[in-house]
Amino acid sequence: MKVPSGASRGSIRVLVADTNQTQSQLLSSALRRQPSLSVTCCHSDLSDCLQAMRSTPADIVLLADDPADHPRLIETLRNLHANYPQTGLILLLDNYDRGLVVNAMRAGARGLFCRACQPFRALCRCITVVHEGQFWANTEQMGYVIAALTSAPMARVIGAKGEGLLTPREEQVVNLVAEGIGNREIAQ
Numbered sequence: 001m002k003v004p005s006g007a008s009r010g011s012i013r014v015l016v017a018d019t020n021q022t023q024s025q026l027l028s029s030a031l032r033r034q035p036s037l038s039v040t041c042c043h044s045d046l047s048d049c050l051q052a053m054r055s056t057p058a059d060i061v062l063l064a065d066d067p068a069d070h071p072r073l074i075e076t077l078r079n080l081h082a083n084y085p086q087t088g089l090i091l092l093l094d095n096y097d098r099g100l101v102v103n104a105m106r107a108g109a110r111g112l113f114c115r116a117c118q119p120f121r122a123l124c125r126c127i128t129v130v131h132e133g134q135f136w137a138n139t140e141q142m143g144y145v146i147a148a149l150t151s152a153p154m155a156r157v158i159g160a161k162g163e164g165l166l167t168p169r170e171e172q173v174v175n176l177v178a179e180g181i182g183n184r185e186i187a188q
Contacts, residue, residue, distance in 0.1 A: 012037050012131050015052055017044040017076075018064035018092075027062070034124055046076045053084055060088045060127050062113075067094070074103045081108025088130035101141045102148045111136035 014037050018024035021043075028041045042052035044064055053061075061080060066073050077089055090111035091104050101112060111130040113123055126136040137145070157165045157174070166174065176186045 011035075012060060012127060013056070013058045014039045014127060015049070015056070015058035015061045016041040016064075017049050017052070017061060019044050019066055020064065023064065030120060031124075031127075037124075037127065044073075044076065046072075046079050049076060049080060050083060053080070053087070057084075058087060059131055060090060062090050062092055062127075064092045065094060065096075065100075070100055070103075074107050077104060077107035077109055088127075088133075090126060090130055090136065096141065098144045098147075101137075101144045105137075105145050110134075112138075112141050114138070 014031060016024050016028045016031070016039060018027070018041070024041045028039050031037050031039045040052060040056050040058065042048045044066065049061065049063075052058075061084075063073070063076065063080075073091075077091065080087065080089055085108075088111065089109045090113055091109045093100075093112060093114050094116045096112065096114065104112060111126050113126050113136065115123075129136050157171070159165050164171070173186060
C-alpha cells in the first residue's frame with residue numbers, strides 16, 4: 001500500500017474532502033508541509049469519502065462546506081460518523097448559520113472551522129485538538145448548540161386524523177413533565 005506524503009510514525013492522518021478540486025489541492029499541499037500530518041484528498045461525495053476511508057484510513061476528515069447543498073453535506077457527515085465513529089470530523093465553512101451549526105454537531109462533527117475568518121495556523125491547531133478528542137467551535141457556534149439543547153420541543157399528542165387529543169392545559173403539563181419539572185412545581 002502506498003503511504004501518503006508526509007506519513008511518519010505518530011503522524012495524524014488527514015483526509016481532505018472537497019468538491020472544489022483547486023481548493024482541495026491547495027489545502028492538501030499546505031497541510032503536507034506540516035511534519036505532524038499525513039494528507040490524502042478526495043471528492044466530498046459520500047461514496048468517494050467512504051472509498052477513500054476504506055483504502056487509506058484517516059484520523060481526521062476535513063469536509064468542505066457546499067453552500068448549495070447543506071442537506072447532502074449533513075447526510076455525508078452522519079454517514080461518515082456512523083461508519084467511522086472514532087474519526088474526527090471537521091466541517092470547513094466559509095460562513096454559517098444556526099441551523100447548519102446545530103445539524104452538523106448532531107451529525108457527528110467535532111470541529112467547525114470558518115475558513116473566512118481564521119488563519120491556516122488555527123486550522124492546524126483545530127486538527128490537533130480534534131485528534132486529541134476535544135471539540136473545536138467558536139463561542140457563537142457553541143451558543144447555538146447550547147440553545148438547541150436547552151429549548152425543549154413542544155410535545156403534541158395527536159390522533160389518527162391529526163387532531164389534538166389534549167386540552168391546551170394538558171399539553172402544558174405534558175411539556176413541563178418532559179422538561180423534568182417535579183409534581184409540586186407543576187401543581188403550583
